[in-house]
């Protein structure tokens with residue numbers, strides 16, 4: 013397996029701009045732990061390249077990308093003080109105009125306080141997207157399995173909205189790259205414990221990307237406002253979106269069974285390649301979630317993925333118990349036969 017890595021450490025809200033009274037769980041040590049694991053296992057490791065902004069602009073809104081790139085500097089020029097631009101107000105129902113100031117745009121383009129804009133955020137998000145693009149290109153060149161070790165994660169990022177800990181939707185950008193490279197239909201399996209509302213939004217009206225998500229019930233878990241079973245796509249995309257929410261406390265048996273159900277649905281639509289939004293935050297005790305899977309569950313999921321016989325691009329999403337990440341990744345890859 014080839015692993016593509018990225019430089020992410022400068023984007024560190026926990027060290028540079030913590031929210032008062034709250035830990036910021038999406039820390040650089042996460043990606044470091046995952047990288048050490050694949051390095052120790054002897055996988056080939058390559059740094060990401062730079063394919064420019066065009067493949068990112070295929071999915072993300074131009075004004076949104078401008079804000080992510082320049083918003084922090086503009087905010088400072090406007091008199092903003094401190095290490096992080098966070099919204100003071102949100103563009104929500106009944107309030108949806110887009111003003112020019114960075115302070116105001118923060119509440120338009122950032123859906124949560126957990127996605128602040130730091131001086132280093134754009135570079136890290138851009139490089140993570142490049143990491144995913146390189147992973148897609150490896151698959152296009154004939155690799156059967158590649159791992160884009162992205163940080164920050166991406167699946168909560170919509171066309172023009174950051175959220176969770178996500179800014180650019182790495183998995184979606186990779187899926188589009190695969191399509192543009194001529195693969196034919198792509199499937200995305202997302203078993204990060206949180207519903208990938210960004211990925212769903214990006215492809216909701218399309219039938220060339222089949223999105224399947226297994227996650228904790230959004231009735232009690234972020235992203236709360238999407239991820240329900242009756243969201244199945246619209247227009248041409250009707251039937252190409254499958255949500256499999258699980259009750260709090262679900263253990264390996266229920267979690268793995270739902271992933272198998274999702275894989276059956278994926279196989280029935282005959283995709284040519286599979287992108288996996290790889291999250292380990294369904295693990296019991298994850299500080300951001302409420303399921304109770306174990307490393308053995310991830311091993312079983314890896315084995316189920318190996319059986320479908322498609323080229324697979326792994327794109328890293330969540331997983332916030334840093335000390336459990338090596339065991340979870342090791343078990344998953346062992347199941348996969350990597």
Ligand SMILES: [Zn+2]
Pocket residue numbers: 204205206291293329330331
């Ligand atoms: Zn997650």
